[in-house]
Amino acid sequence: xxxxxxxxxxxxxxxxxxxxxxxxxxxxxxxxxxxxxxxxxxxxxxxxxxxxxxxxxxxxxxxxxxxxxxxxxxxxxxxxxxxxxxxxxxxxxxxxxxxxxxxxxxxxxxxxxxxxxxxxxxxxxxxxxxxxxxxxxxxxxxxxxxxxxxxxxxxxxxxxxxxxxxxxxxxxxxxxxxxxxxxxxxxxxxxxxxxxxxxxxxxxxxxxxxxxxxxxxxxxxxxxxxxxxxxxxxxxxxxxxxxxxxxxxxxxxxxxxxxxxxxxxxxxxxxxxxxxxxxxxxxxxxxxxxxxxx
Numbered sequence: 001x002x003x004x005x006x007x008x009x010x011x012x013x014x015x016x017x018x019x020x021x022x023x024x025x026x027x028x029x030x031x032x033x034x035x036x037x038x039x040x041x042x043x044x045x046x047x048x049x050x051x052x053x054x055x056x057x058x059x060x061x062x063x064x065x066x067x068x069x070x071x072x073x074x075x076x077x078x079x080x081x082x083x084x085x086x087x088x089x090x091x092x093x094x095x096x097x098x099x100x101x102x103x104x105x106x107x108x109x110x111x112x113x114x115x116x117x118x119x120x121x122x123x124x125x126x127x128x129x130x131x132x133x134x135x136x137x138x139x140x141x142x143x144x145x146x147x148x149x150x151x152x153x154x155x156x157x158x159x160x161x162x163x164x165x166x167x168x169x170x171x172x173x174x175x176x177x178x179x180x181x182x183x184x185x186x187x188x189x190x191x192x193x194x195x196x197x198x199x200x201x202x203x204x205x206x207x208x209x210x211x212x213x214x215x216x217x218x219x220x221x222x223x224x225x226x227x228x229x230x231x232x233x234x235x236x237x238x239x240x241x242x243x244x245x246x247x248x249x250x251x252x253x254x255x256x257x258x259x260x261x262x263x264x265x266x267x268x269x270x271x272x273x274x275x276x277x278x279x280x281x282x283x284x285x286x287x288x289x290x291x292x293x294x
Contacts, residue, residue: 046118049101053122056097057130060089077244080138080251084242087148090130091234094123094156095204102163103193112167113280116160123156140242140252147254147262148241154265155234159200161272165279166196207232224257231261 021033064086068074074082098119108115131149134140211229214221230240242252 046115046122049119050122052101053093053126056093057090057126060093061086064089076139080140080242080244083134083138084239086130087152087238087242088235090127091152091155091238094127094152095159095234096201098123099159099163099197099200103166103197107167111169111280112164113276115167116164119163120156120160124153127152127156138251141250141254144241144252144254147258148238151231151237151241151262151265152234154262154269157269158203158265158272161269161276162196162200164276166193169280204233204235208236211236227257228261231258231265237261 064082065071067085068078068082102115102119128149131145131152135142135145207229211226227240230236241254241258244251245253
């Protein structure tokens, strides 16, 4: 009898969540043990993603600046190199890591557009905290930082438009729907999202790959064409805009060609969101007609 009581008490102790588990439940990363799961359809949104993003920024910052060597011996140019690396890593996080995470999850009940707006706030506010202090710390010109900021925000909006269309308007398990049908729809959606991710990677990488291909085969191209290819990708554009140009007397200077490329990217971002609005409006009107006919 006493052994049974001891085993029951030990099982009760095992079910008691620790401090770390309670924190994980509080931010929504795991389901609560003794309460209804409010985030069953999408774990911990958007708090879980915010925790992941802040952790990514922290680890990236530490990794980049520890790679520079002894902090007491790092030169000003060495720090600027590290800052360029950090901006590039953040760009990779926005254009590759973010969509990869979201396309691997269940569709949000509220639809992709609502989720993207929340994510953009989480992504872009820390970006401002990283970029603008570099005007003082690295000596980069405000125009160079502003152009880089415009281009990265534009790419974030482009990726967000991709996600808003790919994730659709959300989906719930319909009444009477069999689990087999649900699993089939999930697999079908997973294949479609794979294609979306491949298309996004193609858009991000096509400029640098084309530039490397032309250089490897020895095909000469004009300086303007090379600049356009470098500015066509969020992975190479920060290096192009923030590289040192000592002959100008300043550490980072952008010219009219850089601004044209940045504004072209911004126009593409606006066009992408206009397309999202058209698709969303068309879908809503179809749903309304379907409900009226029913």
